[in-house]
Amino acid sequence: MTSQLRQGDLLESVVAQEHEGGLLVVGKRGETADQARGHLGSNFERVLRAAKLPVLMAPRRMPEIRRATIAYDGSPSARRAVERVTRLPAYRGIEIEIVRAGNGPEAEATLAEAQTALAQAGITATTQVLPGAPEDAILAHLQTSGSEFLIMGAYGHSRIRSLVVGSTTTAILQKAQVPVLLVR
Numbered sequence: 001m002t003s004q005l006r007q008g009d010l011l012e013s014v015v016a017q018e019h020e021g022g023l024l025v026v027g028k029r030g031e032t033a034d035q036a037r038g039h040l041g042s043n044f045e046r047v048l049r050a051a052k053l054p055v056l057m058a059p060r061r062m063p064e065i066r067r068a069t070i071a072y073d074g075s076p077s078a079r080r081a082v083e084r085v086t087r088l089p090a091y092r093g094i095e096i097e098i099v100r101a102g103n104g105p106e107a108e109a110t111l112a113e114a115q116t117a118l119a120q121a122g123i124t125a126t127t128q129v130l131p132g133a134p135e136d137a138i139l140a141h142l143q144t145s146g147s148e149f150l151i152m153g154a155y156g157h158s159r160i161r162s163l164v165v166g167s168t169t170t171a172i173l174q175k176a177q178v179p180v181l182l183v184r
Contacts, residue, residue: 010043011050024055028173040173048154048182054084055154057173057180065179067095068149070125071138071172074100074110077153081183082114085151086121096125099141101134135171142178154182 006013014024026047028040048055070085072078082098085091098114100107111127118125130137142150154169173180 011046014047014051018051018053021053024051024053025058026055028057028059040170044173045170048184051184054081054181054183057176057182059179062179063148065094065149067097067145067147068151069138069142069145069147070096070098070114071134071150071152072098072100072111072114073134073153074113075153077155077184078114079117079153081151081153081181082117084181084183086118086123091123096123097145097147098125098127099130099138100127101130101132101137103129103131134168135175138172139175142176148178150176150178150180152180152182154184 018024024047026044028044044057068091070078070082072082085096096118098111098118100111107129108127111129115125115127128141130141132140138150138152141147150172152169152172155167169182173182
């Protein structure tokens with residue numbers, strides 16, 4: 001790993017360096033983090049929306065990961081997140097649970113799809129349908145499950161829709177107390 005000091009626009013620098021890596025690691029907030037606990041840093045969402053690579057929202061201290069949760073809704077970005085887990089040996093040997101907010105046979109079928117993809121890669125995962133709205137259900141699950149890591153697809157809807165009705169991704173990122181891997 002090398003460190004570089006780059007000048008200019010942050011997004012231009014990120015895009016210029018993307019071809020050299022497989023993951024972007026970004027802090028949730030900048031230097032004034034203590035003044036805005038409920039907010040994402042001013043550049044975080046811009047970087048996430050512009051990046052082609054997965055983005056790890058990292059805390060100041062990264063915990064050892066023994067248990068991970070995959071928030072899975074069947075969207076293309078959620079499918080790519082599961083595919084990423086299947087390709088990386090780092091996920092073997094940790095306890096993985098796939099969750100989805102909602103109810104009914106569609107939720108169960110969607111979870112089974114992700115569980116099968118992981119099983120084909122030799123990764124055992126449990127599934128759970130969570131009651132309630134996605135952001136509330138996932139955040140509550142993270143607090144009670146002991147999961148140290150969240151993996152999810154990012155921004156399943158257009159930017160305009162997110163402005164009008166809000167973004168589940170942004171709401172989870174603002175309140176999550178664990179590292180989050182976001183895949184677009």
